[in-house]
Amino acid sequence: MEYLVRFSQSHETFRRPELEALAVIEGINLDVVSYSLNSPFCTIRLPSSAAATRLIRRSILIQSIHELWGAGTTLSAVHDQVRATTTHLWPLYLSCSFKFTLDSYQGSRPAADKIRIINSFAYLGFAGPIVMRLPDEEFVLFEDWPWNSTPLGLADPTRYFFGRFLAVGARDELPRKLDLKRRRYISTTSMDAELALVTANLALAAPGKLMYDPFVGTGSFPLACAQFGALTFGSDIDGRSMRGDGKRRTLKGNFEQYELLGGLGGMFTADLTNSPVRRGVLGDGGDGMRGRVFDGIICDPPYGVREGLRVLGVRDPEKSPWVIPKGKEMYKQADFIPPRKPYSFLAMLDDILQFAAQTLVDDGRLSFWMPTANDQDQEMSVPTHPYLEIVSVCTQVFNKCMLRHVVAGDGKLTRTGSRRLITYRRLPDAKVDQEAVKAWEGGTPKHEGKTADELNPFRKAYFNGFESPGAE
Amino acid sequence: MKLLTLNFLSCAVKTCKTSPLSFPLHPKDAELAKDDVEPNPDLLTNILPRLDWSALRTTAAELGFPDLPETAPSPEELVEGGKTVQDLHELLMETQIVEGKLVCGCCGHEYAVREGIANFLLPSHLV
Numbered sequence: 001m002e003y004l005v006r007f008s009q010s011h012e013t014f015r016r017p018e019l020e021a022l023a024v025i026e027g028i029n030l031d032v033v034s035y036s037l038n039s040p041f042c043t044i045r046l047p048s049s050a051a052a053t054r055l056i057r058r059s060i061l062i063q064s065i066h067e068l069w070g071a072g073t074t075l076s077a078v079h080d081q082v083r084a085t086t087t088h089l090w091p092l093y094l095s096c097s098f099k100f101t102l103d104s105y106q107g108s109r110p111a112a113d114k115i116r117i118i119n120s121f122a123y124l125g126f127a128g129p130i131v132m133r134l135p136d137e138e139f140v141l142f143e144d145w146p147w148n149s150t151p152l153g154l155a156d157p158t159r160y161f162f163g164r165f166l167a168v169g170a171r172d173e174l175p176r177k178l179d180l181k182r183r184r185y186i187s188t189t190s191m192d193a194e195l196a197l198v199t200a201n202l203a204l205a206a207p208g209k210l211m212y213d214p215f216v217g218t219g220s221f222p223l224a225c226a227q228f229g230a231l232t233f234g235s236d237i238d239g240r241s242m243r244g245d246g247k248r249r250t251l252k253g254n255f256e257q258y259e260l261l262g263g264l265g266g267m268f269t270a271d272l273t274n275s276p277v278r279r280g281v282l283g284d285g286g287d288g289m290r291g292r293v294f295d296g297i298i299c300d301p302p303y304g305v306r307e308g309l310r311v312l313g314v315r316d317p318e319k320s321p322w323v324i325p326k327g328k329e330m331y332k333q334a335d336f337i338p339p340r341k342p343y344s345f346l347a348m349l350d351d352i353l354q355f356a357a358q359t360l361v362d363d364g365r366l367s368f369w370m371p372t373a374n375d376q377d378q379e380m381s382v383p384t385h386p387y388l389e390i391v392s393v394c395t396q397v398f399n400k401c402m403l404r405h406v407v408a409g410d411g412k413l414t415r416t417g418s419r420r421l422i423t424y425r426r427l428p429d430a431k432v433d434q435e436a437v438k439a440w441e442g443g444t445p446k447h448e449g450k451t452a453d454e455l456n457p458f459r460k461a462y463f464n465g466f467e468s469p470g471a472e
Numbered sequence: 473m474k475l476l477t478l479n480f481l482s483c484a485v486k487t488c489k490t491s492p493l494s495f496p497l498h499p500k501d502a503e504l505a506k507d508d509v510e511p512n513p514d515l516l517t518n519i520l521p522r523l524d525w526s527a528l529r530t531t532a533a534e535l536g537f538p539d540l541p542e543t544a545p546s547p548e549e550l551v552e553g554g555k556t557v558q559d560l561h562e563l564l565m566e567t568q569i570v571e572g573k574l575v576c577g578c579c580g581h582e583y584a585v586r587e588g589i590a591n592f593l594l595p596s597h598l599v
Contacts, residue, residue: 207512207514207515208512208514208515208517208518209518210518210519210522231515233477233480235592237593239589239591239593242589243587243589246587252588261507262509262510264474265473265474265476265477266473266474266476266477267473267588267589268473268477268481268589268590268591268592269589269590269591269592269593270484270592270593271484271592271593271594274484274485274486274592274593274594274599275484275592276481276482276483276484276583276592277480277481277482278480278481278482278495278524292522293480293522295518312593312594312596312599313596313599314596323596324596324597325597327595327596327597328595328597330595331595332582334584336595338593338594338595338596339595339596361522
């Protein structure tokens with residue numbers, strides 16, 4: 001049977017990947033019949049209504065799901081379809097309490113029109129009491145109006161859908177529960193609750209799974225994964241971010257606040273380029289388990305702008321030759337802080353992909369955030385790895401929070417900032433294209449340089465306002 | 473840090489990675505804590521194939537936990553429950569290492585654990 005998914009009209013490019021990830025998590029056969037980025041209405045085919053309820057129970061971007069009784073471009077077409085295909089369902093709701101609602105997207109109608117439209121469904125013959133609060137069944141007529149319909153004075157929407165309400169997603173509950181405003185301990189770059197939960201969905205966090213965040217900070221991603229029942233691990237090059245004030249405002253304190261302590265596996269201070277996590281050997285043809293540990297890796301690596309991008313090492317050993325001997329002398333002291341050097345964002349991306357390929361189990365997922373400038377010159381390509389298959393690329397466009405607008409000569413805003421959430425699947429060794437492996441091994445690019453600007457074209461462009469050469 | 477984590481971590485020094493002595497790390501002066509965690513057989517079943525069983529036996533013995541059997545239990549045994557499952561749950565899920573050191577058996581480097589967070593950062597001469 002067909003079902004109507006009522007999405008939220010926000011984070012549009014994340015919606016379908018989330019829906020498809022949920023189908024994988026719940027093991028449900030999903031068939032998308034129609035979907036558009038410009039509409040909150042999506043029709044899908046599912047095996048049963050029970051599956052539909054299960055499918056969206058942890059969705060962050062879906063508002064509700066409905067058994068689809070009829071759809072069409074005019075109201076009479078909807079009535080025709082309801083009469084033609086659903087008469088066998090009508091007797092089921094003959095005596096239960098019920099209500100009808102009208103959900104108009106980008107449009108509205110006078111109350112009298114609404115009642116007239118609802119009454120046009122009288123032929124269904126429901127005889128039970130009409131209850132506005134918590135009825136047994138709710139029937140909804142959705143209207144899809146064109147943009148700006150009220151000022152344009154349009155009389156009718158372009159599409160109608162009619163269906164029986166089944167369930168809501170987790171949209172009203174979970175982002176509110178994990179809201180940063182009410183979290184005890186956050187930092188400047190904590191990921192907002194809604195997107196952290198969506199990321200956890202895309203990475204298939206679920207009960208019994210092991211998830212890892214190598215740039216854990218104050219723990220936004222592990223919290224979201226633990227909320228979905230996963231056991232979470234994390235590390236950060238700066239131990240202070242996890243320790244907080246050592247009392248209530250700590251990463252562990254956040255897990256306590258949400259009563260998720262059972263999902264806190266282990267946190268440690270480490271650098272991804274010198275990670276203590278044991279790794280599998282690429283292409284050993286094993287059962288995909290031994291040596292590889294994690295079901296999912298999710299992270300928001302530092303881009304090198306708001307947060308410096310550093311790894312262990314000395315920036316310029318020739319200029320400061322005393323650093324290494326001094327460290328050798330002092331490293332055993334408890335308050336020793338190892339030197340760090342700037343690092344290239346692109347090299348970091350390669351490291352993350354390689355790490356994921358070596359530590360994810362077969363079909364395990366890597367989801368990470370990276371910046372992208374909308375401008376052609378500055379667009380960073382999606383990094384690839386022969387052992388990782390790209391599942392989805394979602395883009396979040398910022399209006400003004402992260403990047404400066406650049407106003408061109410004609411006064412129009414031409415460039416805005418955005419970032420992407422990229423999700424990969426670890427291919428089983430047997431499915432990896434060996435030709436691609438050879439090409440990849442031969443062509444691993446080097447990202448060299450000493451200063452933060454040399455290493456990081458994105459950082460450089462950011463501070464230069466993304467001006468292309470020759471622009472005014 | 474749950475003791476389970478120790479089964480996933482080896483020495484961070486690159487030259488140690490190839491040596492079997494660098495895994496598992498050996499706890500020294502370890503202060504342990506025990507949380508009450510709901511038993512979760514599904515989680516154990518999922519984790520079991522990823523555990524390095526002999527490393528786990530070493531860790532359990534070094535910290536004075538009851539001996540684990542020589543071979544890992546099968547998934548069927550896990551579902552049935554029993555003493556091994558209880559021991560495993562207690563060891564992997566409930567026990568936390570709070571303070572102490574983790575020592576590499578290859579290079580002897582000591583990684584400090586403070587407030588349940590181990591520090592794997594290396595001085596420049598080991599990077």
